[in-house]
Amino acid sequence: MARLSPRFHMLVLACEALTTSDDAALDLFERALTLVEPADRPFDVARVRLLYGERLRRRRATGRAQEQLLLASKTFEELGAAPWAARATAGLRACGHAAAAGPRQGRGALTAQEWQIASLAASGLTNKQIAERLFLSHRTIGTHLYQIYPKLGIGSRAALPDALAALQPAEPGPGRPVR
Known part of the structure; x- marks a missing residue:
């Protein structure tokens, strides 16, 4: 070889x-x-x-x-x-190494699962309803939301819709390429 x-x-x-x-x-x-x-x-x-x-x-x-x-x-x-x-x-x-983690910005701040949970919570579903849809425990949903709030810079479920809307890319229009 x-x-x-x-x-x-x-x-x-x-x-x-x-x-x-x-x-x-x-x-x-x-x-x-x-x-x-x-x-x-x-x-x-x-x-x-x-x-x-x-x-x-x-x-x-x-x-x-x-x-x-x-x-x-x-x-x-x-x-x-x-x-x-x-x-x-x-x-x-x-290994016990603390990752140098500054808060990421934009949609990349959330994992795909966190994004899905945040979107469902923002639509008005309860933790139990989200858990049933995603086949997870309602406590797991609560834990994810607890981790999502600081990533989005918010402190409550009520602020989720606005925070997620701010992360959405602008709608394609004249002169804007569709990706």
């Missing part, structure tokens, strides 16, 4: 590391990360860092895990790979 491509060699070593259960796995991850420049293959290197960081975290090497997970998270965010960035961020939280 090494003769074919350094990238393939890196990926093969990472796969071998995933199937190895002792300290040899850590050595395989280290070797894999020396084969490719991060700038040349940022996504692939970040995936290997993510896997390595997760392995380190499970072995309770939190300092080294945080280092790998931070690098992976940063790269995924720069690439716009949101699901991968979320996985790396979750790994960081599991």
